[in-house]
Amino acid sequence: METVTFKVSGMTCGGCVNSVRKVVAALSGVGSVDVSLEQAQATVSYDPARATPADLKNAVRDAGFETD
Numbered sequence: 001m002e003t004v005t006f007k008v009s010g011m012t013c014g015g016c017v018n019s020v021r022k023v024v025a026a027l028s029g030v031g032s033v034d035v036s037l038e039q040a041q042a043t044v045s046y047d048p049a050r051a052t053p054a055d056l057k058n059a060v061r062d063a064g065f066e067t068d
């Protein structure tokens, strides 16, 4: 597993945090997902054979948030 941390902007409350966590956790190859509202970022462990950081960010964008 590898770990990546990236910015997530547009989150305003715990509901947003849960939305981001849920869409990323639903991707195949994703292990743990930690989303911080205060730091506006997500830290995700994933299997690089099954998911890429771009996949993770695309899922976040599809949920209506912005990433770096």
Ligand SMILES: [Cu+2]
Pocket (backbone or CB within 6 Å): 011, 012, 013, 014, 015, 016, 017
């Ligand atoms: Cu919210």
